[in-house]
Amino acid sequence: MKISRRGVIGFLAAATMAASGTMALAAGVLRVASYPANPPWEFKDASGNFQGFEVDIVKEIAKRLDMTPKIEGMDFKALFVASASRRVDLVISSLTITNDRLKSQSFTQPIVAGALGFATLANENIHGLGDLKGKVVGSIATSFGENWLKQRKDKIGYRSYKSYDTLSNMLTDLTNGRVDAVANDIVGLRYAMTKMKGLDVPIEIQTGEKFAMMMPKNAPLLQKINDAMSAMKKDGTMKAIYHHWFGVDPKPDSYTLTAMPVPTATN
16 A cells, blocks of 8 residues: 555654653653551552542642542552652652661652551550560561661560561451560551550650651652642641541641651751
């Protein structure tokens, strides 16, 4: 079949327009990775849809950037690989900003100050860190809680440590007596206590953690997303989302309401 020069040009133009449309569609999607079993930060409901505090924040950010959020569930450790490889634009999972993580990842401004909680069986005679001597303790793999415990093994004197991929598996082991105490962020543990019987959170440690959302290093959307978060803090949107999930208003000087710049290894 003979094709004229005008036909070739027309075909190429149509193909270019189609490709541009596909690229525009892709550019309008905010690719989000999330650990799917981390309530009330993020979790899947009975229909398989993501819900939670950070999920609502992401949806609002996407709305303000005229984008559509697409959230994919992953194991906790896989989140860091997905961000480092730029497979996703944003990661949510009550992640702590650390100088070590900032070497290979970027973070938005913090949204919540963290505290580390220790859950035990309600009838367990554990009331402070001193009571963990000789006990079996656990936390989520690669989490702040895991690092915190490992760095203090000699000081605390616990007998052994167990690492978990999911909060549910960790709490199941706790309920069945296979571990004596487990460490996780206090918000997630207290929320779990409303859903599970026979557990308690007798130890709370103020850690100075800054919970934020993680992004690929120097991602093009970093500043835009950070600016959207600042606007949400100033116009009351962040306060409303916080109250919806935690039942109380954030403190006026909290990270939840204080607009901040993109964090670096020195701030």
